[in-house]
Structures are given as structure tokens and as C-alpha cells.
Amino acid sequence: MAADSYEDVVKNKESIPALEVAPQDLYHAKSFWTKYIFCQDAKVIGIQYGLTAVAIGLVGLVSSWLMRMQIAFPGFIPMDAAQYYQLVTMHGMIMVVYLLTALFLGGFGNYLIPLMVGARDMVFPYVNMVSFWVFFLAVIILASSYFVPGGPTGAGWTLYPPQAITSGTPGGDGLGIVLMLVSLAVFVIGFTMGGLNYVITVLQARTRGMTLMRLPLTVWGIFTATVLALFAFPALFVAGIMMTLDNMLGTSFFMPAIIQFGEKLTHEGGSPILFQHLFWFFGHPEVYIVALPAFGIVSDLISVHARKNIFGYRMMVWAIVIIGGLSFVVWAHHMYVAGMNPWFGFFFATTTLIIAVPTAIKVYNWVLTLWRGNIKLTLPMLFSIAFIITFVNGGLTGLFLGNVAVDVPLSDTYFVVAHFHMVMGIAPVLVILGSVYHWFPLITGRFLNERLGKIHFWVTFIGSYSIYFPMHYLGFMGVTRRYFEVFEGEAFTYSITGINQFITVAALVTGAAQFLFIYNIIVSSKFGKKAGKNPWKACSLEWRTKDVPPTHGNFDKELPVVYRWAYDYSVPGADEDYITQDTPPSAVANARAEQT
Amino acid sequence: MFVVLLVLIVILGSVVFHMVSPWWWSEIASNWVGMDDTIILTFWITGAVFVAIGLFMAYCIWKFRYDKDKKAEYEPENSKLEWTLTILTTIGVIALLAPGLIVWNNFVTVPKGAYEIEVVGQQWGWMYRLPGKDGVLGTTSIKNIDDDNPFGLNTDDPYSLDDVLVDADDLHILIDRPLKLNLRALDVLHDFYVPQFRAKMDMVPGTITYYWFTPIKTGEYEILCAEYCGTGHYAMLGYVYVDEQKEYDEWVDEQMTFEEVLASNGKSDLIKIALNKKNDL
Ligand code: HEM
Ligand SMILES: [Cu+2]
Numbered sequence: 111m112a113a114d115s116y117e118d119v120v121k122n123k124e125s126i127p128a129l130e131v132a133p134q135d136l137y138h139a140k141s142f143w144t145k146y147i148f149c150q151d152a153k154v155i156g157i158q159y160g161l162t163a164v165a166i167g168l169v170g171l172v173s174s175w176l177m178r179m180q181i182a183f184p185g186f187i188p189m190d191a192a193q194y195y196q197l198v199t200m201h202g203m204i205m206v207v208y209l210l211t212a213l214f215l216g217g218f219g220n221y222l223i224p225l226m227v228g229a230r231d232m233v234f235p236y237v238n239m240v241s242f243w244v245f246f247l248a249v250i251i252l253a254s255s256y257f258v259p260g261g262p263t264g265a266g267w268t269l270y271p272p273q274a275i276t277s278g279t280p281g282g283d284g285l286g287i288v289l290m291l292v293s294l295a296v297f298v299i300g301f302t303m304g305g306l307n308y309v310i311t312v313l314q315a316r317t318r319g320m321t322l323m324r325l326p327l328t329v330w331g332i333f334t335a336t337v338l339a340l341f342a343f344p345a346l347f348v349a350g351i352m353m354t355l356d357n358m359l360g361t362s363f364f365m366p367a368i369i370q371f372g373e374k375l376t377h378e379g380g381s382p383i384l385f386q387h388l389f390w391f392f393g394h395p396e397v398y399i400v401a402l403p404a405f406g407i408v409s410d411l412i413s414v415h416a417r418k419n420i421f422g423y424r425m426m427v428w429a430i431v432i433i434g435g436l437s438f439v440v441w442a443h444h445m446y447v448a449g450m451n452p453w454f455g456f457f458f459a460t461t462t463l464i465i466a467v468p469t470a471i472k473v474y475n476w477v478l479t480l481w482r483g484n485i486k487l488t489l490p491m492l493f494s495i496a497f498i499i500t501f502v503n504g505g506l507t508g509l510f511l512g513n514v515a516v517d518v519p520l521s522d523t524y525f526v527v528a529h530f531h532m533v534m535g536i537a538p539v540l541v542i543l544g545s546v547y548h549w550f551p552l553i554t555g556r557f558l559n560e561r562l563g564k565i566h567f568w569v570t571f572i573g574s575y576s577i578y579f580p581m582h583y584l585g586f587m588g589v590t591r592r593y594f595e596v597f598e599g600e601a602f603t604y605s606i607t608g609i610n611q612f613i614t615v616a617a618l619v620t621g622a623a624q625f626l627f628i629y630n631i632i633v634s635s636k637f638g639k640k641a642g643k644n645p646w647k648a649c650s651l652e653w654r655t656k657d658v659p660p661t662h663g664n665f666d667k668e669l670p671v672v673y674r675w676a677y678d679y680s681v682p683g684a685d686e687d688y689i690t691q692d693t694p695p696s697a698v699a700n701a702r703a704e705q706t
Numbered sequence: 707m708f709v710v711l712l713v714l715i716v717i718l719g720s721v722v723f724h725m726v727s728p729w730w731w732s733e734i735a736s737n738w739v740g741m742d743d744t745i746i747l748t749f750w751i752t753g754a755v756f757v758a759i760g761l762f763m764a765y766c767i768w769k770f771r772y773d774k775d776k777k778a779e780y781e782p783e784n785s786k787l788e789w790t791l792t793i794l795t796t797i798g799v800i801a802l803l804a805p806g807l808i809v810w811n812n813f814v815t816v817p818k819g820a821y822e823i824e825v826v827g828q829q830w831g832w833m834y835r836l837p838g839k840d841g842v843l844g845t846t847s848i849k850n851i852d853d854d855n856p857f858g859l860n861t862d863d864p865y866s867l868d869d870v871l872v873d874a875d876d877l878h879i880l881i882d883r884p885l886k887l888n889l890r891a892l893d894v895l896h897d898f899y900v901p902q903f904r905a906k907m908d909m910v911p912g913t914i915t916y917y918w919f920t921p922i923k924t925g926e927y928e929i930l931c932a933e934y935c936g937t938g939h940y941a942m943l944g945y946v947y948v949d950e951q952k953e954y955d956e957w958v959d960e961q962m963t964f965e966e967v968l969a970s971n972g973k974s975d976l977i978k979i980a981l982n983k984k985n986d987l
């Protein structure tokens with residue numbers, strides 16, 4: 111875009127900034143292999159990412175069932191402590207990294223970014239294709255750890271040394287931990303290829319007129335999350351390599367002198383807390399890597415289905431950016447009781463509670479978007495409403511845990527388990543579900559079945575809330591997490607057996623509903639009701655493609671030119687209750703749009 | 707419109723659950739009432755926000771439900787409203803943070819008169835060490851650990867000999883006296899946690915961590931390991947007994963000092979070296 115383009119478009123309404131570079135030819139696939147397997151089209155890559163993430167995610171889901179069975183009905187499914195800890199670990203890691211991160215950035219990022227910014231594809235399609243296959247390899251390595259002697263690692267998803275690489279932990283003295291670390295390293299390599307693509311595409315490949323402040327919030331969320339990931343994952347990468355060296359070559363980055371089961375190990379002088387700093391320097395931003403795309407997407411869902419502009423767009427953009435920045439200076443709130451210098455507590459509690467302010471603003475603006483809207487209770491809207499409640503709940507319990515003194519009694523209890531599932535487990539998943547209902551008509555040209563969708567919604571929302579809301583109260587009593595046998599501790603004021611059984615039943619039902627959802631996807635992609643073009647009457651560019659579903663190259667011969675932001679819903683004076691981003695002002699002469 | 711009902715049920719149901727829940731923290735047995743109070747304060751503030759947002763949302767969903775003859779309002783921004791909300795939120799956050807930091811300040815500042823006990827964690831059990839008559843814990847090293855010296859005390863440290871060694875999962879402590887726990891781990895991370903005391907801190911091999919508290923109620927309390935430490939984590943339990951002075955003294959008398967342990971293992975030569983060092987002081 112030319113330097114004065116923004117002014118041109120705003121002031122002279124119709125004028126269009128000149129092209130900076132000539133349009134480039136796309137790579138056109140010729141064989142089955144290059145079209146569907148080693149495909150360079152971001153849309154196909156997005157779907158490949160999505161399907162792979164969901165496939166391994168199902169392993170994570172079934173793991174959670176098995177854990178819940180052990181907690182509530184011990185003995186019903188035979189398992190020993192080692193297996194239980196392997197389930198916990200694989201469940202946690204799969205859900206956070208291989209499901210949610212891959213799905214939001216690799217899946218939604220690939221599918222939506224080029225379409226929403228008005229590009230024909232990612233800027234580096236070949237690297238993009240390689241990125242997926244490297245991710246696929248990471249998943250294979252992860253899955254292979256189930257089949258090695260000793261099984262996968264049971265170190266907890268936090269992989270804290272010395273425990274992670276010593277013999278008291280399942281997989282600690284075998285291949286389990288090695289494969290986990292290798293898989294993560296491969297994941298980071300694959301992600302970096304994809305991530306650079308997403309960032310550069312957003313910065314360089316936007317169509318004419320698409321200024322940064324006209325981007326849909328979905329793109330802002332995914333873009334910022336990707337930037338965070340590019341800074342955060344290297345910390346995990348180096349920590350993983352250092353731990354592998356400690357494990358295989360006997361270095362002592364994280365290993366002090368220790369004596370285990372009467373035997374002195376050869377390490378000396380390393381610091382286990384150093385690992386924790388590296389891990390959480392990745393791990394905290396990771397929370398936002400999952401949350402920011404969800405924030406962005408849900409903003410768009412709410413706006414489209416409430417037929418109203420997102421309230422306070424600029425504030426929303428700044429909130430995303432500020433949250434992203436702050437997320438790098440709060441990591442040690444996961445370490446208040448980890449034995450670091452206690453004075454750090456003051457600093458990290460303060461930064462952590464500061465993050466609450468931009469986060470709260472986002473919540474207010476979602477709710478204020480509903481205010482005086484014209485709300486259609488479609489499935490995407492229902493899931494968005496469920497997201498807001500879940501996220502508010504999980505965000506508020508974060509104020510307990512972030513406030514260092516309150517964290518002391520609560521950390522490492524089920525309160526923490528409830529909190530992080532609400533805020534980074536259930537809330538983002540609800541957004542994912544809502545957005546599948548929203549974009550399915552774009553991807554396949556058909557709607558998902560509404561009746562099945564309603565059942566899916568009710569069971570998922572009520573079910574997941576029933577799982578996690580009561581769980582906080584176990585935490586208040588002091589029920590510690592990562593316990594193979596959950597027993598009636600003497601400090602507990604009331605039996606925990608009944609409530610644990612209730613939670614387990616809720617978890618089984620909630621999980622089962624997801625299979626209904628998958629069934630719905632399979633059936634509807636063939637037999638669903640035809641959707642046609644832009645069925646939700648949305649403003650953003652992904653609905654303005656030449657064909658639906660969009661084909662190779664996305665748009666018609668000419669790329670769309672953008673004249674307005676993505677939220678011109680219910681503009682006074684306009685005939686329709688939406689004006690798409692590529693509608694020139696002359697075509698809606700009576701509309702009194704304020705925002706550009 | 708069922709969804710309006712759903713939102714109401716979830717919001718109000720949460721409040722009702724909170725009020726009737728029999729699952730609540732046990733009566734506190736330490737001085738950390740400030741932690742409980744901060745939680746209660748946080749509950750009031752966050753609870754109010756939760757209910758307010760939930761009810762407002764239910765109202766909006768009901769009031770502004772779709773009507774094809776109506777149009778939504780077009781109001782991209784309202785900076786006055788946005789700033790008001792920002793400032794109110796900031797005030798709420800400060801109201802939470804300030805008391806929290808005061809309690810934390812108390813938690814990390816050990817009072818002068820506190821006596822010390824060392825807690826040692828290893829897979830998967832506890833051990834304890836009291837400083838003995840001289841009131842000072844002798845220095846230790848992982849290198850010294852063997853069957854005769856499970857704590858790894860430095861035999862040439864004059865403060866070591868009178869240390870009282872408790873190689874068992876149960877600990878006795880004194881009521882109403884501030885106590886500083888020095889936390890040590892021999893193999894992996896552990897965490898010494900008694901729910902009724904509220905306090906916890908990880909034990910990290912390679913360094914010594916600590917926390918302090920004052921027990922305010924006699925009785926028997928269960929210890930739970932709160933940091934994942936391998937396959938036996940869930941079974942790493944024990945008991946703390948909060949005693950009056952008399953019972954406490956009786957218990958201490960039953961335990962062996964390091965000197966006694968060495969003597970019973972026939973290491974009188976080591977005792978001599980240590981005693982000489984002590985005389986040099
Ligand atoms: C039906 C849904 C789910 C159920 C029933 C469930 C259940 C569980 C259970 C029982 C634990 C063990 C808690 C403990 O003892 O510490 C756990 C841990 C965990 N879950 Fe989930 N979970 C679900 C979904 C998710 C999702 C969507 C995420 C994504 C963020 C997630 C992330 C984690 C993490 C990070 C851990 C910690 C693992 C560890 O302690 O190492 N879970 N979950
Ligand atoms: Cu964090």
C-alpha cells in the first residue's frame with residue numbers, strides 16, 4: 111500500500127491506493143499428491159491441521175475420561191499409579207499444545223487469515239505446507255511414545271526436573287520423556303515456519319484498503335497470538351534441549367546433586383527452578399496463545415449474530431496487544447510457592463492483576479455489543495454466550511490465584527485445576543465449537559444440523575460448567591491435585607466421594623456429546639442444508655470469495671478492495687443491516703457510517 | 707429464549723451453590739487468618755462482578771432478541787463509558803491487590819523469635835530435624851548421606867552433634883510459638899502442606915526454602931505432599947501434632963540426637979573430632 115493510501119481512502123472515499131507489487135502467480139497443483147497431501151493452499155493446510163489436532167485431541171479426551179473414572183470409581187478400570195500419571199501428563203500436553211495451539215493457529219489461522227485480509231494465499235505457501243508436515247511428524251513422535259518400553263512420560267505436563275528425568279517417574283528413565291521433548295522441539299520447528307507465514311501475511315499481503323485498523327478482530331487475535339508464540343516457544347525449545355542434555359549426556363543445567371532411592375546421581379550444581387522459569391516464560395504466554403484467537407473470533411461471532419458493530423473496536427485491538435505484551439512479564443505467578451526468591455511475589459502479583467484490566471475491558475465490550483443489538487440466537491451466538499460466562503468465571507478465579515497471598519493455600523489444589531480448565535480449556539473450546547458452526551457453511555457450503563447442534567450446545571455448556579464449578583470447592587478444602595487415589599483427607603469438611611462421582615458422570619456425558627458433534631460434521635458435510643453465499647450476512651471478506659466453498663486463489667480475477675471496517679452492521683440509512691467491507695461508499699450513499 | 711433462563715440458572719445457581727456448599731475450608735489452625743480474609747474479600751468483589759455481568763447479559767439477550775423489523779443501534783465507540791469502566795475495574799483490582807500484598811509481606815517476613823525445624827522430603831516420605839540444645843541446625847550436604855547419616859550432616863560442624871533427628875513421617879510442634887520450617891528435598895520437588903495451616907512452599911533439591919506460621923490450635927493434622935514428585939506422590943502423607951510444651955518435651959526426649967546416632971553406630975572417633983571443633987569456638 112502507498113504511504114498516503116489510508117488518507118486517500120478516508121478522505122476521498124472512492125479512491126483506491128495503488129498496488130505496490132504486481133500480483134504473483136500461484137502455484138497450481140497438478141496431481142493428487144500436490145493437491146491433497148503436500149498441498150500448498152492455506153485452506154487445505156488449515157483443514158489438515160484441524161483434522162490432525164482433533165484426532166490427537168480425542169486421545170486427550172479419552173484420557174480425561176479414564177482419569178475421571180479412576181478418581182470417582184477407583185478399580186472400575188484397572189490402572190496403576192504410573193498409568194494414571196501418564197494419562198494426566200499426555201492429556202494436559204495434548205490439549206494445550208497439540209490440540210488448542212495447533213487448531214487455533216494452524217487450523218483457523220491458515221484457513222481464515224488469507225481470506226480475511228483479502229489475499230490469495232499465505233506469502234510462503236511451500237513453507238506453509240512443510241510446516242504442517244513437521245507438525246504431523248511431531249504428533250507421530252508423541253503418539254509413538256505410547257508404544258515404547260515404559261510408556262509415555264508421566265512427569266505432568268509441566269515436565270519439572272529432576273522428577274521428569276529420574277526413575278521415580280513413569281517414563282523418566284526410559285524413552286518416554288525423550289520422545290516428549292523431541293516431539294515438542296519438532297512442534298516448535300513446524301510452528302515457527304507456519305508462524306512466520308501468518309505474521310508476514312498479515313503485515314504484507316493485505317489487500318488494498320485493508321488498513322490494520324480495519325482488520326477483523328479474528329485476525330488481530332490470531333496475529334498477536336502468533337507473535338507471542340514466536341517469542342515464547344524458543345524458551346520451551348531451549349529448556350527441552352537443556353533437559354535432554356541433562357538426561358542423555360549427564361550435564362547439570364537443571365540437576366543439582368541429588369540422592370534418589372539411596373543412590374547418588376552424578377549431577378551437581380544445576381537449578382530446577384531455572385527450568386521452571388524457562389517453562390513458564392513459555393507457559394504463561396501459551397495461555398494467551400490459546401486465549402487471544404478465541405477473544406478475536408468470539409468478538410466477530412457476537413458482532414455478526416447480534417447484527418451490531420463490535421463495541422469499542424479500537425479499545426479491543428489495544429486490549430489484545432496490551433494483554434499480549436503483559437503476558438511476558440507475569441510468568442512467575444505460576445511459581446509463587448515454587449521456592450523462588452519470595453520478593454518476586456510482589457512484582458508478579460502486581461503485573462498479574464494489571465492484566466485483569468484490559469481483560470475486563472474485553473468482557474465489557476462483548477456484553478456491550480449485545481446491548482441494543484438485534485440478537486439472533488444462532489448456534490454461534492449460543493456458544494459465544496456460554497463462552498462469556500465461562501470465561502468471566504475463569505477470569506475471576508484468576509484474581510484469586512494471581513493475588514500471591516491467596517495463591518498460597520490454593521495452589522496445587524483442585525481450585526487450580528478448575529480455574530485453568532474454565533479459562534483455557536472450556537472457554538476456548540466453546541469458541542472453537544461456535545466458530546465451526548459459523549464457518550462450516552463457508553468451508554463446505556452447507557449448514558450443520560441445527561437440532562443436533564442445539565443438543566450439543568446444551569449438554570456441552572451445562573456439562574462442562576457442572577464439571578468445573580463444584581471443583582473449586584474441593585480446592586478450598588485443600589484437595590491436592592495429581593493424586594492417583596483421591597481419598598477422604600482429614601482436613602476435608604465433607605465427603606468428596608459423591609461430588610467426584612457427579613463430576614465424573616458430567617465429564618462422561620460432556621465428552622460423549624462431542625462425538626455427536628463429530629457425527630453432525632460428517633453427515634452434514636454431505637447432506638446438510640445448502641447455505642449459499644454469505645448466509646449469516648457478515649461483512650468480512652472471507653464471505654466475498656468467487657465460489658463458496660472458496661477455491662484455489664480465493665477471490666475473483668481482481669482482489670477485493672476494502673473501503674470500511676469489518677463491522678458496519680445496522681448502519682443508519684443503509685437498506686440492509688450490513689455493508690460488506692468491499693462495498694464502496696457510492697453504493698450505499700445514504701448510509702451514515704462513522705467508522706472507517 | 708430458553709437460553710435466558712439458562713444464563714439465569716447458571717448465575718444464580720452458582721450463588722446458591724456457594725451458599726449451601728458443605729465443601730468449605732476446615733477451621734484454620736494457624737495465624738494465617740489474613741489469607742482466609744483476603745479470599746472472602748475476593749469472593750465479594752468477584753462475585754458481585756460475576757452476578758452483575760451475568761444478569762446484564764441475560765437482560766440484553768431477552769430485551770434485544772431478534773426482530774426483523776428492528777435495527778440494532780449503531781454506536782462504534784463511547785469513550786466516556788469505556789473509561790468509566792476501566793477506572794472502576796482498576797479500583798477493584800487495587801482493592802484486591804493491596805490486602806493481598808500486605809499478607810504476603812507478613813508471610814515472607816519471619817518474626818525474630820521464631821524457632822526452626824528442618825523438614826526433609828524424599829521419594830516418598832518425610833524426615834525432620836530439630837536444632838537441639840544450641841538452637842542452631844548443623845550444616846548438611848547430599849554427599850554425606852549414607853545409612854549412618856540419613857540427613858547428610860557435616861560431622862565436623864560443631865552445631866551438628868546435638869541436632870535431633872526424626873526419621874519418621876510424623877512431626878510434633880509447639881502451640882502458639884512462631885515456627886520457621888526450613889525445607890529441604892533430597893531427590894525431586896516436594897511440598898509440605900497442611901490444609902489447616904493454609905501455608906505451603908515447594909521443597910527444591912539444591913536449595914533450602916522456608917515458610918513460617920504460628921499454630922493456634924492443638925491437635926493432629928494430616929500432611930499432604932502438594933508438589934508432584936513421581937509415582938508415589940499421592941501416598942506421601944504424614945501427621946503434624948500441635949502440642950502443649952509438656953507433651954512436646956516428652957516427644958523430643960524420645961528422639962535421638964546426631965551424637966547418639968553416631969555413637970550407636972560405633973563412630974566415636976567422629977564425635978571426638980566434632981567435640982574438639984566445638985571447644986575451639
Ligand atoms: C471434558 C473435558 C475435560 C476433562 C473431563 C478434563 C479432566 C482433567 C483431569 C481429571 C485432570 C487431572 C487433574 C489433576 O489431577 O491435576 C486434568 C488435567 C489437565 N487438563 Fe483437563 N480435562 C478436560 C479438558 C481439558 C482441556 C480442553 C484442556 C486444554 C487446555 C485441558 C488441560 C489440562 C491440563 C493442562 C491439565 C494438567 C495436567 C497436569 O497436571 O500435568 N483439559 N484434566
Ligand atoms: Cu500464567
Ligand SMILES: [Cu+2]
Pocket residue numbers: 895896897931932933934935936938939940942
Ligand atoms: Cu509429592
